Amino acid sequence: MRELVAAGFAAYRVGGCVRDRLRGVPPGDIDVATNAPLDRITALFPSARIVGEAFGVALVDGIEVATFRQDGPYSDFRHPDYVTRVSTIEEDLARRDFTVNAIAEDLTGTIIDPFHGRQDLEAARIRFVGDARQRLREDPIRALRACRFAALIGGTLDEAARTAIEAGRHLLEKVPRERIQLELNKMLMLDDREAALLTLSGLNLLPHVLPALARSIGVPQEGHHAEDCWVHAVKTVQAVRKESLPLRLAALVHDIAKPHTRMRGEDGIDHFYQHETLGERLVETELQNLRYSGDTIAYVKEAVRHHLDRIMFRPEMKDATIRRHMSALQHLPVRDLLRLQLADLEANLAEPYTRAERLDHLRYALRRIRAIEAQAHALRIADLAIDGRDVMQAFHLPPGPAVGRALALCFERVLQQPQMNTRSTLLGLLHEQPGWRHAAGTPRNNKTAADTSAS
Incomplete structure (x- = not known):
């Protein structure tokens, strides 16, 4: 920024790095907006690499530097058909999605906030810049981003955003599946992923992300859980503390087949026979649709198939049986299976074990697994x-x-x-x-x- 300003150009930090600084958290990627044209940016910074010539974007030492612009119509629901160069930061900020992302900061720390994003940030409110319906028509993925940012700032969506998203949710069908996968992944890695996922389902967006899983909303589990299948899945994701995307994804879909297998017995208890077997097939279809990698799909399928193999709650289990369980896992580390099972139990609001008891069982299982691993037994x-x-x-x-x-x-x-x-x-x-x-x-x-x- 200093080099741009010294050369006579305006330059501002914009977007997420400003939002995060105002929230008091370390910023992630740093983005800079400037009135310098692309050829002057590359002249000032010989190491610059052009990453979006049509949009005036270059990468300088890991920092994205973009020329002020306004966007034309979005025929492909992702990229503007053309852009127009503009002269002020206020005009550039007007093209952004949410007010909390439409804040700029200059070298002196002065905040430029024409859409009152700082006020929305303090109120923990996600609001679109301008017409919410137009912002969604430009890029429908913003519906999922709204859920994620609301959870990120610990807040909610304003009424105009909620109304526009619910009315325009069908537009998500026009979004490439890879982009939906990326947004889902970002939600799963949030601190408050539970809030993001519940907002997602509350806006009726889940059928456009994971349609088979959407059937779990409202499905009861009498006799086993106090919460329905969807709420249990969400709480299981939240209970996974390891920062592992495949593990949290497995937690989200581990009971995906319960709505398909539910049978209520004469005793009033719901049964879900073989839901882990059917779930393995459903998961493969769902994750292939979202273009997940083969390795991720294999990991999640194995987690779904084996999530009921309760090693840690069977102290009488022989070492040979534990070795057989371990040998059955080709893609899923046995410790991740234990983590999934622990999260599954923690998410059960009717779970009879205390957290201390669950941890004791987990430590016991880990001791036995370590002993088997230390003996270098054949597991493949x-x-x-x-x-x-x-x-x-x-x-x-x-x-x-x-x-x-x-x-x-x-x-x-x-x-x-x-x-x-x-x-x-x-x-x-x-x-x-x-x-x-x-x-x-x-x-x-x-x-x-x-x-x-x-x-």
Whole structure:
């Protein structure tokens, strides 16, 4: 900013960095607005990299520097069709989404606030700059941003914003799924993610984000929980303290199939048989629709499938059973599974365990898991003392399903008796139990069907 001002240009900090400073929190990214044209910005800063030539935006040492502009119409519901250069910061601020983001600050610390964003910030209120309906038509993702910013400042939306968002929520269908994913991710990483998600559902936006999960709103869980399925999901997300996006995403959708599997028994208690199995399939569809990565989807699916495997509340469980649970997790660390289960319990308003009791159970489970890990037991087929090449060489076999069955037999036995994980012991086991050579249901000799019937 100093270089721009020294060169005779106006320059201001704008947007989130000013908002955060006024809130008394460390600013994140720093954005600068200036009346300097792009060619002068690049001349003043040789290291500048143009990142939006049509919009007059350059990146200078990690700081986004943009020329004052006004935006034209948004035909694609994301980018303006064209921009017009303007001469004042007030004109530039008029194009921004919310008043709390339309505040500027010069080098002396003087605040420029033509839309009273500072007043809205003090009142913890999210208000659109100008016509709320027009702002949403320009970029419908602002509906989700409004939920996020309201939670960020610990506030609410003003009535005009709420009315415009509810009336224009269908416009979210025009937004690329990747952008919706990005906004959901940012909500999940907030300190008060519960507030953001409840605002989202309160504005009827959830069907446009996670339609299968939206069916959980208002679905009761009599006999198990005091809260409905959606509120429980939200509280589970809030209870996940680890700053892990995949884990918080898994917490959000862990009971996604409950509305599809709910059955009320004669005793008045709701049952959700196999909801973890159906949930795995629903989650895959939902997350693929939002363009999540394959790794994230695999992690969340595994979390949904195993979230009922209560290791920490079964002290009588044998080490072999715990090893089997651990070996079943290919994408989800076992500690994250425990974190999810603890959050699931903490979010249950009818949960009989105190927090101290839950922590005691968790510590107990972690001690047992650490003991198993310290012994370096085989928890994957790849950890066996033999591999497919050993099986093929020892039994003169070509590659094929029989090799996989042999390794599966060895792995199951090693889970029960870890000391068997030596090359000689496992090959001896395969010699002693040759049934693995044959697929289930196939004849184990060379007799024909006619021979069999004749005998």
